[in-house]
Amino acid sequence: xxDRAHGVAAAAFVAAVVxxxxxxxxxxxxxxxxxMVKLDANENAYxxxxxxxxxxxxxxxxxxxxxxxxxxxxxxxAALRRALVLPSAHALLLGNGSDELIALVxxxxxxxxxxxxxxEPTFVMYRVSSVNAGVxxxxxxLAPDFTLDVAAMLTGIERERPAVVFIASPNNPTGVRxxxxxxxxxxxxxxxxxxxxxxxxxFADDAFLPRVGEFPNLLVMGTLSKIGMAGMRLGYVVGxxxxxAELDKLRPPYNVNALTQAAAVALLADPDWIAVQAAAxxxxxxxxxxxxxxxxxxxxFPSQANFLxxxxxxxxxxxxALKLRRILVKNxxxxxxxxxxxxxxxxxxxxxxxxxxxxxxxxxx
Ligand SMILES: *Cc1c(COP(=O)(O)O)cnc(C)c1O
Numbered sequence: 001x002x003d004r005a006h007g008v009a010a011a012a013f014v015a016a017v018v019x020x021x022x023x024x025x026x027x028x029x030x031x032x033x034x035x036m037v038k039l040d041a042n043e044n045a046y047x048x049x050x051x052x053x054x055x056x057x058x059x060x061x062x063x064x065x066x067x068x069x070x071x072x073x074x075x076x077x078a079a080l081r082r083a084l085v086l087p088s089a090h091a092l093l094l095g096n097g098s099d100e101l102i103a104l105v106x107x108x109x110x111x112x113x114x115x116x117x118x119x120e121p122t123f124v125m126y127r128v129s130s131v132n133a134g135v136x137x138x139x140x141x142l143a144p145d146f147t148l149d150v151a152a153m154l155t156g157i158e159r160e161r162p163a164v165v166f167i168a169s170p171n172n173p174t175g176v177r178x179x180x181x182x183x184x185x186x187x188x189x190x191x192x193x194x195x196x197x198x199x200x201x202x203f204a205d206d207a208f209l210p211r212v213g214e215f216p217n218l219l220v221m222g223t224l225s226k227i228g229m230a231g232m233r234l235g236y237v238v239g240x241x242x243x244x245a246e247l248d249k250l251r252p253p254y255n256v257n258a259l260t261q262a263a264a265v266a267l268l269a270d271p272d273w274i275a276v277q278a279a280a281x282x283x284x285x286x287x288x289x290x291x292x293x294x295x296x297x298x299x300x301f302p303s304q305a306n307f308l309x310x311x312x313x314x315x316x317x318x319x320x321a322l323k324l325r326r327i328l329v330k331n332x333x334x335x336x337x338x339x340x341x342x343x344x345x346x347x348x349x350x351x352x353x354x355x356x357x358x359x360x361x362x363x364x365x
Pocket of ligand 1: 096097123197199230
């Protein structure tokens with residue numbers, strides 16, 4: 001069989017067996033970023049402190065790569081429990097990034113008629129994971145200023161009876177943290193599980209995690225990605241052991257690899273550096289927001305995350321021009337009607353932020 005005939009025959013098999021929603025799905029495209037000032041993915045721009053790097057290097061050198069990792073990753077979970085000050089009544093499950101945990105939560109409820117609901121615009125993986133699992137996804141629009149439309153959410157919950165409601169707070173790509181009382185109302189109204197995704201809580205004024213024991217239908221999710229360890233792929237979900245036991249059945253037995261486990265234990269052994277970097281990012285966020293807000297035609301939305309959402313005239317032109325200057329930001333304009341002319345810009349180092357400001361000053365005159 002030549003290559004072309006092989007391709008045609010394979011496509012016929014694909015059409016016969018792959019679910020239509022998967023065939024209609026598009027691949028998550030990661031922007032090419034080599035040599036760029038990378039302000040597109042909400043990473044922490046600061047490198048590890050050198051003492052921490054040395055500790056990690058030592059830990060990695062000792063990893064027996066010929067062996068499978070510790071399946072339940074006990075040492076990592078113990079270190080994370082200490083770092084998060086988790087009461088022993090709460091159970092904790094680790095994922096290969098919280099992306100994996102989102103997919104596990106959706107697959108846990110994937111049955112005919114099930115629905116996943118989330119306010120939108122938000123983190124795209126709630127929708128992507130739902131579509132991939134063949135689960136109906138219902139998006140409820142946020143208010144135009146990206147605050148939670150509680151009435152619309154309550155109506156949506158009543159209408160859809162969702163098995164899971166995902167609430168990212170602070171939200172991505174808007175940076176808005178929803179009022180605790182509003183989130184509480186939604187948890188009380190939901191007929192099923194509510195997952196509060198706190199990927200950005202290190203940069204926020206408050207967190208929901210300490211309240212996880214108050215609601216039997218609440219899981220709180222977190223990740224090390226936005227606080228300096230995105231390459232490691234380690235996410236977690238906290239909640240009642242009854243929920244975590246079900247998720248654990250769906251988890252691939254060795255989902256957190258041995259290098260990640262060893263590095264995580266070393267990184268969390270003395271986690272003060274994380275709070276120091278997060279504080280620096282918060283301070284930079286304020287000064288960056290103030291400088292960008294002075295540019296003509298630019299609106300900066302208030303953020304409790306490590307990025308800013310901006311609206312401006314001709315966002316696409318500004319995005320392209322920044323890219324030509326080797327500054328990569330995220331054009332989120334296509335993601336939702338409310339995001340028209342919006343760019344999401346991660347807070348970088350002071351030097352990176354200065355570069356951004358000088359380019360933006362020239363581009364937004
Ligand atoms: C970045 C992000 C995640 C994904 O985190 P990983 O642990 O890197 O998979 C989850 N939720 C939200 C809201 C995010 O912005």
